[in-house]
Amino acid sequence: MPEATAPTDDGSGVQIDLISGERMDGLASMEKIRIILDGVHDGNIVILEEGLTPDEESRLIEVTMSEIDPDGFNGIEIETYPQNDARDKSLLGRLMGQEDTAKLTVIGPANQIETLHKDETLISALVSRK
Amino acid sequence: MGLLTGLKASITRATDRLFSEQDPKRIGIYGPPNAGKTTLANRIARDWTGDAVGPESHIPHETRRARRKEDVEIERNGKSVTIDVVDTPGVTTKVDYEEFLDFDMEEDDAVRRSREATEGVAEAMHWLREDVDGVIYVLDSTEDPFTQVNTMLIGIIESRDLPVLIFGNKIDLEESNIQRVSSAFPQHETVPLSALEGENMDEVYDKIAEYFG
């Protein structure tokens, strides 16, 4: 996979990765989770244009837990917009594999995100530098 | 999920259910840390089997291993339903051991508690994907229900087509706001209760029998 050249990090800023749905589309669940957690481990804020399926979210929590280390990484903050709305998912739609994942998702390292707020139309994050 | 795998998964699930009809259903008690899951599990177990499931505590992540109480037979209106009750560790996306130091815990113990807590949450997620037939989702009704963890967990439960009841716990406290809980998840039934004081347990058992019987 071609890597975008990230701006050099001199430790003075916070990197934000906005990942398009297109880039995530062809990836297996574990690859998506790896991309997210690798970014977060580096102290980045990861924004997914299209979010994860419920099953991927459950694995994200599981893998996050397995990587928490009292000496360093202490987990993630995550917010999605719009909220998952299962009422709109028809059984047929689900059988056809049309999981409604078009939800903007913001994920960051818990120890750097001081507040992550959401209302109906806005996600707001206050991020501290490393 | 592709068409075929999707279909296969739902057929497997449907046949699993058919064949396990006689086995007691495994009901997972899920929810954020400190909501009162163990207090509820203990009350259910004590009411119908005479003994408890595990320790309760005001310190978050008291439960760090899923614990199962088998063959809990609940009698309702002359009929009886038998379930296995699984008390799970509170789900979260972050654990900071320093949080435990505020509870007068030694650093070693706090680090150990944090390690066990993260393993426990991972295990709880695993149970949710593989091993439960229904979910009681417990919330502390004095707290804001509109959290990302609650939204994600309910979404995960719905995507697996598991029957779910929302329990708004701690109604004995003045700050309890049941309206807020039911408006957070209008697509599901919310049952108010106090697991600690035993308030509204009749409705709790009626609903358990109705949803999981």
Ligand SMILES: Nc1nc2c(ncn2[C@@H]2O[C@H](COP(=O)(O)OP(=O)(O)OP(=O)(O)O)[C@@H](O)[C@H]2O)c(=O)[nH]1
């Ligand atoms: N006032 C009040 N307190 C309650 C009620 N239910 C539980 N508690 C208290 O809430 C705290 C947490 O209860 P637990 O049952 O240990 O909570 P839990 O959800 O199992 O927590 P974890 O295992 O850490 O995820 C304890 O101090 C309980 O006594 C209730 O109905 N009313």
Ligand SMILES: [Mg+2]
């Ligand atoms: Mg507990």
